[in-house]
Amino acid sequence: MADKKNKTIPPEAQQYQQLQQKHELKRPIFKNCLKAFLVGGLICLIGQLITTFYIHVFNFTEQTAGNPTVATLIFLTMLCTGFGFYDRIGQFAGAGTAVPVTGFGNAVISSAIEHKTEGYILGVGANMLKLAGPVIVYGVFSAFVIGLIKTILVQWGGF
Amino acid sequence: MRISIRFFYVLLIAFMLFGCSNQSKTKADLSNPKNTAIDQTMAIEAKKKIASYKETTVVHAVNTSKKLFVAFDIKHRNKLTFKQILEKRKKALKKQFPDKEIEVSTDQKLLMETEKIEKQLKDDKIKSEKALDKKMEALIKLSRKKT
Numbered sequence: 001m002a003d004k005k006n007k008t009i010p011p012e013a014q015q016y017q018q019l020q021q022k023h024e025l026k027r028p029i030f031k032n033c034l035k036a037f038l039v040g041g042l043i044c045l046i047g048q049l050i051t052t053f054y055i056h057v058f059n060f061t062e063q064t065a066g067n068p069t070v071a072t073l074i075f076l077t078m079l080c081t082g083f084g085f086y087d088r089i090g091q092f093a094g095a096g097t098a099v100p101v102t103g104f105g106n107a108v109i110s111s112a113i114e115h116k117t118e119g120y121i122l123g124v125g126a127n128m129l130k131l132a133g134p135v136i137v138y139g140v141f142s143a144f145v146i147g148l149i150k151t152i153l154v155q156w157g158g159f
Numbered sequence: 160m161r162i163s164i165r166f167f168y169v170l171l172i173a174f175m176l177f178g179c180s181n182q183s184k185t186k187a188d189l190s191n192p193k194n195t196a197i198d199q200t201m202a203i204e205a206k207k208k209i210a211s212y213k214e215t216t217v218v219h220a221v222n223t224s225k226k227l228f229v230a231f232d233i234k235h236r237n238k239l240t241f242k243q244i245l246e247k248r249k250k251a252l253k254k255q256f257p258d259k260e261i262e263v264s265t266d267q268k269l270l271m272e273t274e275k276i277e278k279q280l281k282d283d284k285i286k287s288e289k290a291l292d293k294k295m296e297a298l299i300k301l302s303r304k305k306t
Contacts, residue, residue, distance in 0.1 A: 059301070
């Protein structure tokens with residue numbers, strides 16, 4: 001398959017590719033994973049602190065404190081994205097900042113900022129969910145599939 | 160630099176292992192409150208029963224003549240199955256007190272609030288069963304809140 005593909009590429013390009021492969025820096029996967037784990041964990045720790053704060057100070061239970069915690073985290077992300085701070089953390093931690101809910105907030109807010117010049121309706125309104133839209137669609141779809149699997153297992157599997 | 164990174168890894172693993180060794184004894188105040196107007200024997204019996212299970216770490220309970228509210232915490236490794244544990248404990252308590260309205264919870268907030276009421280009962284700050292019933296009703300309402 002690879003040879004077939006290589007035949008269509010001119011020899012100079014093949015030589016260049018070989019050279020490029022020789023000098024290409026290897027991605028430090030373990031280091032990246034560790035960074036993502038630590039920064040993602042730190043974001044979750046902040047979320048846990050906010051939840052604990054809501055439980056102790058306001059009349060929220062563990063179950064009801066979830067929604068205001070998510071809202072607060074997204075609000076904090078909005079500020080961090082606006083001040084250009086979140087992008088720097090994102091560059092350092094990669095998936096560690098994209099996987100938690102803050103990544104979703106960042107996707108919405110950064111597109112809103114980017115398209116502000118095109119106007120509030122056709123710019124911000126139309127493009128705000130360009131990145132986050134697929135997350136919602138596939139999130140809902142995965143929830144539906146998992147719900148279906150759970151129902152099948154519980155109803156007929158006897159778990 | 161290398162040594163400091165190694166030291167960091169060792170520290171990380173050590174913290175993780177320390178986290179696993181959190182084996183504390185069950186905390187439950189089984190003394191009878193001074194206030195005799197509101198009998199708390201049922202709550203104490205319920206606390207003894209819940210504390211006897213090995214996964215319980217803390218337990219607090221209050222009761223009126225009709226209702227019993229038990230809040231307890233479980234070991235972290237059992238938190239995945241807390242719903243099943245709650246059901247089992249509720250069933251066990253219902254068997255022990257068949258004619259009472261029983262509510263159980265593992266929520267931190269409810270644990271705190273129940274502890275607060277226990278303390279108020281001990282300090283004789285709740286004078287009548289009506290006042291206690293009002294507080295318990297608020298607890299039950301809070302425990303049923305979903306959003």
